[in-house]
Amino acid sequence: xxxxxxxxxxxxxxxxxxxxxxxxxxxxxxxxxxxxxxxxxxxxxxxxxxxxxxxxxxxxxxxxxxxxxxxxxxxxxxxxxxxxxxxxxxxxxxxxxxxxxxxxxxxxxxxxxxxxxxxxxxxxxxxxxxxxxxxxxxxxxxxxxxxxxxxxxxxxxxxxxxxxxxxxxxxxxxxxxxxxxxxxxxxxxxxxxxxxxxxxxxxxxxxxxxxxxxxxxxxxxxxxxxxxxxxxxxxxxxxxxxxxxxxxxxxxxxxx
Numbered sequence: 133x134x135x136x137x138x139x140x141x142x143x144x145x146x147x148x149x150x151x152x153x154x155x156x157x158x159x160x161x162x163x164x165x166x167x168x169x170x171x172x173x174x175x176x177x178x179x180x181x182x183x184x185x186x187x188x189x190x191x192x193x194x195x196x197x198x199x200x201x202x203x204x205x206x207x208x209x210x211x212x213x214x215x216x217x218x219x220x221x222x223x224x225x226x227x228x229x230x231x232x233x234x235x236x237x238x239x240x241x242x243x244x245x246x247x248x249x250x251x252x253x254x255x256x257x258x259x260x261x262x263x264x265x266x267x268x269x270x271x272x273x274x275x276x277x278x279x280x281x282x283x284x285x286x287x288x289x290x291x292x293x294x295x296x297x298x299x300x301x302x303x304x305x306x307x308x309x310x311x312x313x314x315x316x317x318x319x320x321x322x323x324x325x326x327x328x329x330x331x332x333x334x335x336x337x338x339x340x341x342x343x344x345x346x347x348x349x350x351x352x353x354x355x356x357x358x359x360x361x362x363x364x365x366x367x368x369x370x371x372x373x374x375x376x377x378x379x380x381x382x383x384x385x386x387x388x
Contacts, residue, residue, distance in 0.1 A: 193211055
C-alpha cells in the first residue's frame, strides 16, 4: 500500500494519535514520508510514539491536549498554523460513559457528545476549509459499528457514532467536487488499548495495523467503508424493521 504524499501530505494531523489505530496510522504515514502533528491527551504514550516515528525521517509535532478542554481547538489551530496539511484523521472518540440514560449523569453523556460530535465538527470545519481552498487532500474519520443500532447502556455513544457516519456522507458530497476525499472507516471489534481497558473480549478482534492500512488504501472510495469482516454485521443492523433489529441486538454483550 502506498500513500500519495502529494495529495495527503506534506503534513497530516491525527487527533487521537498516541495508541491503537491512531498510532498505526501515524507509523504508516511516517513510512510514506508524511510529516505529522499528533494530538492526544496522554503525554507519555504521545511522546513515545513521536520519538518512534521520527526514525522514519519525518518531522513530528506532538500536542498533548485534552480535546474536551475549552482551549483545545485553538491549541490545535496554533500548532498547525502555517503548515500545508493534506490529511486530517480523527481517531478520538472512545466511549467514556456507560449507564441507562435516564439514571446516568447528564454531564457524562454530554462529554460523549462533545468528543464525538462537537470536537469532530470543529476540526472538520477548520481543516476542511483549508483543504477545499487547497484543492486536494483528505479527511479520515474513524467510526464504529455501534452507530448502526441502538444499545442499552451506551445509547448516547451509539447515537453519536450514527451522527458521525451521516455527517461524513454529507461532507463527502460537499468536498468531493473540490478534490478532497472524505472517508468514515467503520470499525468492528479491534485490538486496541482503549478496547482492552474497556474490558471487551477481544477474541477474533481486528488488528489495528490492518485496519489502518485498509483506511489509507480506501481514502478515495468514500464516503463510508466498513472494515473487512464486519460488512455482514453492518448490513444486518441496517434493516428497516428497527424494532426487530434492536431486539435482536439486545442482550448481546457490547462489542464495538
